[in-house]
Amino acid sequence: MIDIKIYKIDGFAATVEIDESNGVGETVTHNITNSNMGSVDAANLDPVANPVIAGDNTFEKWQKIDVTNMGGSSKIDNLKVWRTGALGGSAVHLTNARTTSYGGAESYATPIDSNSSVATQTMPTSEPASANLGIGGSLTGELTAAGESDYLVHQIQTDAGDTAGSTTTMNYQYDETA
Protein backbone atom coordinates (compact mmCIF):
# COMPACT_ATOMS: atom_id res chain seq x y z
CA MET A 1 0.00 0.00 0.00
CA ILE A 2 1.32 3.42 -0.91
CA ASP A 3 0.37 6.25 1.44
CA ILE A 4 0.19 9.52 -0.44
CA LYS A 5 -0.17 12.78 1.38
CA ILE A 6 -1.07 15.87 -0.62
CA TYR A 7 -0.18 19.24 0.85
CA LYS A 8 -1.56 22.59 -0.15
CA ILE A 9 0.45 23.82 -3.10
CA ASP A 10 1.60 26.98 -1.32
CA GLY A 11 2.54 25.18 1.87
CA PHE A 12 0.62 25.22 5.10
CA ALA A 13 2.54 27.23 7.67
CA ALA A 14 5.10 29.99 7.85
CA THR A 15 8.84 29.39 7.95
CA VAL A 16 10.58 31.52 10.53
CA GLU A 17 14.20 31.93 11.60
CA ILE A 18 16.17 34.13 13.97
CA ASP A 19 18.91 36.25 12.39
CA GLU A 20 21.75 38.13 14.07
CA SER A 21 23.72 41.10 12.77
CA ASN A 22 27.33 41.73 13.69
CA GLY A 23 30.31 43.84 12.81
CA VAL A 24 30.95 47.08 11.06
CA GLY A 25 28.83 47.29 7.93
CA GLU A 26 26.57 44.48 9.17
CA THR A 27 27.11 40.81 8.52
CA VAL A 28 23.79 38.97 8.90
CA THR A 29 23.97 35.43 10.18
CA HIS A 30 20.71 33.71 9.29
CA ASN A 31 19.01 31.03 11.32
CA ILE A 32 21.35 31.24 14.30
CA THR A 33 21.74 28.15 16.42
CA ASN A 34 22.06 29.93 19.76
CA SER A 35 22.04 33.36 21.38
CA ASN A 36 25.17 32.93 23.48
CA MET A 37 26.39 36.26 24.83
CA GLY A 38 30.03 37.00 25.51
CA SER A 39 33.07 39.18 25.06
CA VAL A 40 33.11 39.16 21.25
CA ASP A 41 30.74 40.55 18.65
CA ALA A 42 29.83 37.31 16.92
CA ALA A 43 26.88 35.05 16.21
CA ASN A 44 26.79 31.51 17.60
CA LEU A 45 29.74 32.41 19.83
CA ASP A 46 31.51 30.03 22.19
CA PRO A 47 30.97 31.47 25.69
CA VAL A 48 33.77 29.35 27.15
CA ALA A 49 36.29 30.79 24.71
CA ASN A 50 34.79 34.28 24.97
CA PRO A 51 33.67 34.74 28.58
CA VAL A 52 32.58 38.00 30.12
CA ILE A 53 34.77 39.13 32.99
CA ALA A 54 32.70 39.94 36.07
CA GLY A 55 32.03 43.67 36.01
CA ASP A 56 32.06 43.90 32.21
CA ASN A 57 29.23 43.88 29.70
CA THR A 58 28.56 41.43 26.92
CA PHE A 59 28.50 42.79 23.41
CA GLU A 60 25.02 43.84 22.36
CA LYS A 61 23.01 41.36 20.34
CA TRP A 62 21.16 42.76 17.32
CA GLN A 63 18.67 40.15 16.19
CA LYS A 64 15.53 39.86 14.11
CA ILE A 65 12.67 37.43 13.73
CA ASP A 66 12.73 36.69 9.99
CA VAL A 67 9.75 35.18 8.20
CA THR A 68 11.27 33.63 5.09
CA ASN A 69 7.99 32.27 3.75
CA MET A 70 4.38 32.79 4.79
CA GLY A 71 3.44 29.31 3.54
CA GLY A 72 -0.34 29.18 3.54
CA SER A 73 -0.68 31.64 6.41
CA SER A 74 -1.98 35.17 6.09
CA LYS A 75 -0.44 37.02 9.02
CA ILE A 76 2.39 36.99 11.56
CA ASP A 77 2.13 39.39 14.48
CA ASN A 78 2.22 39.78 18.27
CA LEU A 79 5.99 39.33 18.62
CA LYS A 80 7.19 38.61 22.15
CA VAL A 81 10.66 38.01 23.53
CA TRP A 82 11.70 37.12 27.06
CA ARG A 83 14.34 35.26 29.03
CA THR A 84 13.77 32.38 31.41
CA GLY A 85 16.28 31.39 34.06
CA ALA A 86 18.31 33.44 36.49
CA LEU A 87 21.50 35.31 35.69
CA GLY A 88 24.52 34.88 37.94
CA GLY A 89 24.73 37.34 40.84
CA SER A 90 23.36 40.81 40.22
CA ALA A 91 23.87 40.89 36.46
CA VAL A 92 21.12 42.62 34.50
CA HIS A 93 19.80 41.79 31.05
CA LEU A 94 18.63 44.88 29.19
CA THR A 95 16.73 45.27 25.93
CA ASN A 96 14.90 47.64 23.65
CA ALA A 97 11.89 45.29 23.77
CA ARG A 98 9.01 46.69 25.79
CA THR A 99 5.24 46.59 25.85
CA THR A 100 4.79 50.32 26.40
CA SER A 101 6.72 53.38 25.22
CA TYR A 102 8.26 51.29 22.45
CA GLY A 103 11.00 53.26 20.75
CA GLY A 104 10.23 52.12 17.21
CA ALA A 105 12.49 50.38 14.74
CA GLU A 106 16.16 50.84 15.49
CA SER A 107 18.71 51.38 12.71
CA TYR A 108 21.63 48.97 12.83
CA ALA A 109 24.72 50.12 14.65
CA THR A 110 27.87 48.11 15.25
CA PRO A 111 27.36 46.17 18.51
CA ILE A 112 29.23 47.56 21.50
CA ASP A 113 30.26 46.26 24.90
CA SER A 114 30.02 49.60 26.66
CA ASN A 115 26.64 50.42 28.18
CA SER A 116 24.04 50.15 25.43
CA SER A 117 22.05 53.27 24.70
CA VAL A 118 19.41 51.19 22.93
CA ALA A 119 18.93 48.28 25.34
CA THR A 120 17.80 50.15 28.42
CA GLN A 121 14.89 48.21 29.87
CA THR A 122 15.01 44.97 31.83
CA MET A 123 14.37 41.89 29.73
CA PRO A 124 11.13 40.21 30.85
CA THR A 125 11.59 36.90 32.64
CA SER A 126 8.16 35.59 31.75
CA GLU A 127 5.94 35.90 28.71
CA PRO A 128 4.81 39.50 28.32
CA ALA A 129 1.07 40.12 28.29
CA SER A 130 1.33 41.77 24.89
CA ALA A 131 3.79 42.29 22.05
CA ASN A 132 7.13 43.80 23.08
CA LEU A 133 8.95 43.71 19.74
CA GLY A 134 7.65 45.64 16.77
CA ILE A 135 7.16 45.11 13.08
CA GLY A 136 7.65 48.18 10.96
CA GLY A 137 8.32 50.22 14.07
CA SER A 138 5.02 49.39 15.75
CA LEU A 139 4.02 46.85 18.38
CA THR A 140 0.77 46.37 16.45
CA GLY A 141 2.60 45.85 13.18
CA GLU A 142 2.10 42.67 11.20
CA LEU A 143 3.67 40.74 8.36
CA THR A 144 1.42 39.55 5.55
CA ALA A 145 4.34 38.54 3.33
CA ALA A 146 7.87 37.40 3.99
CA GLY A 147 9.75 40.00 6.00
CA GLU A 148 11.44 40.86 9.25
CA SER A 149 10.74 42.23 12.68
CA ASP A 150 12.40 45.31 14.05
CA TYR A 151 15.81 44.72 15.60
CA LEU A 152 15.77 43.14 19.01
CA VAL A 153 18.74 44.63 20.86
CA HIS A 154 19.86 43.15 24.16
CA GLN A 155 22.90 43.12 26.40
CA ILE A 156 23.92 41.62 29.75
CA GLN A 157 25.66 43.96 32.15
CA THR A 158 27.49 42.19 34.95
CA ASP A 159 28.71 43.25 38.37
CA ALA A 160 32.18 42.62 39.77
CA GLY A 161 30.75 40.25 42.36
CA ASP A 162 28.85 38.08 39.86
CA THR A 163 29.50 34.39 39.53
CA ALA A 164 30.27 32.65 36.26
CA GLY A 165 28.39 29.87 34.61
CA SER A 166 24.71 30.76 34.54
CA THR A 167 22.74 29.41 31.62
CA THR A 168 19.41 30.89 30.63
CA THR A 169 17.03 30.63 27.70
CA MET A 170 15.88 33.30 25.28
CA ASN A 171 12.32 32.89 24.08
CA TYR A 172 11.09 34.32 20.76
CA GLN A 173 7.39 33.99 20.05
CA TYR A 174 5.02 35.03 17.27
CA ASP A 175 1.37 34.47 16.47
CA GLU A 176 0.40 33.05 13.12
CA THR A 177 -2.98 33.34 11.44
CA ALA A 178 -3.95 30.84 8.77
Added chain:
Amino acid sequence: MAKHICGQTGREFDTKQEYLEHVSEKTGFKPTEIEHQGRVGVLISKSALRRTNSLNEELEQDLNDKAEELRGLKK
Protein backbone atom coordinates in the same frame (compact mmCIF):
# COMPACT_ATOMS: atom_id res chain seq x y z
CA MET B 1 25.70 46.26 1.62
CA ALA B 2 25.29 43.62 4.29
CA LYS B 3 26.94 40.25 3.87
CA HIS B 4 24.82 37.16 4.56
CA ILE B 5 25.94 33.95 6.24
CA CYS B 6 24.06 30.72 6.77
CA GLY B 7 24.17 30.13 10.54
CA GLN B 8 24.00 26.38 10.05
CA THR B 9 26.91 25.91 7.66
CA GLY B 10 28.85 29.18 7.59
CA ARG B 11 28.38 29.52 3.83
CA GLU B 12 28.50 33.14 2.68
CA PHE B 13 26.17 34.94 0.27
CA ASP B 14 26.30 38.38 -1.30
CA THR B 15 22.57 39.00 -0.91
CA LYS B 16 19.71 37.79 1.24
CA GLN B 17 17.93 36.57 -1.89
CA GLU B 18 20.88 34.32 -2.73
CA TYR B 19 20.75 32.94 0.80
CA LEU B 20 17.00 32.29 0.56
CA GLU B 21 17.35 30.48 -2.75
CA HIS B 22 20.17 28.14 -1.81
CA VAL B 23 19.65 24.52 -0.84
CA SER B 24 21.29 23.88 2.50
CA GLU B 25 24.03 21.26 2.52
CA LYS B 26 22.94 20.48 6.06
CA THR B 27 19.16 20.15 5.72
CA GLY B 28 18.69 19.48 2.02
CA PHE B 29 16.08 22.27 1.87
CA LYS B 30 15.93 25.99 1.13
CA PRO B 31 15.53 28.46 4.03
CA THR B 32 12.08 29.24 2.60
CA GLU B 33 10.91 25.66 3.06
CA ILE B 34 9.47 24.69 6.42
CA GLU B 35 11.43 21.44 6.32
CA HIS B 36 14.58 23.55 6.70
CA GLN B 37 13.56 24.26 10.30
CA GLY B 38 13.02 20.59 11.01
CA ARG B 39 10.40 19.01 13.23
CA VAL B 40 10.79 21.66 15.91
CA GLY B 41 10.06 24.42 13.40
CA VAL B 42 6.83 22.71 12.38
CA LEU B 43 5.77 22.35 16.01
CA ILE B 44 6.58 26.04 16.66
CA SER B 45 4.34 27.02 13.74
CA LYS B 46 1.62 24.73 15.07
CA SER B 47 1.74 26.50 18.45
CA ALA B 48 1.71 29.91 16.73
CA LEU B 49 -1.38 28.94 14.74
CA ARG B 50 -3.10 27.56 17.82
CA ARG B 51 -2.71 30.91 19.61
CA THR B 52 -4.87 32.56 16.93
CA ASN B 53 -7.41 29.73 16.83
CA SER B 54 -6.29 29.03 13.28
CA LEU B 55 -5.59 25.38 13.85
CA ASN B 56 -8.46 23.45 12.33
CA GLU B 57 -8.49 19.68 12.26
CA GLU B 58 -7.13 19.40 8.72
CA LEU B 59 -4.28 21.85 9.28
CA GLU B 60 -3.32 20.25 12.57
CA GLN B 61 -3.23 16.84 10.91
CA ASP B 62 -1.08 18.22 8.07
CA LEU B 63 1.36 19.68 10.57
CA ASN B 64 1.43 16.52 12.66
CA ASP B 65 2.12 14.48 9.55
CA LYS B 66 4.90 16.84 8.48
CA ALA B 67 6.44 16.77 11.97
CA GLU B 68 6.33 12.99 11.94
CA GLU B 69 7.91 12.93 8.48
CA LEU B 70 10.75 15.09 9.77
CA ARG B 71 11.27 13.09 12.95
CA GLY B 72 14.76 11.70 12.92
CA LEU B 73 15.91 13.81 10.02
CA LYS B 74 18.96 15.73 11.14
CA LYS B 75 18.47 19.45 10.89
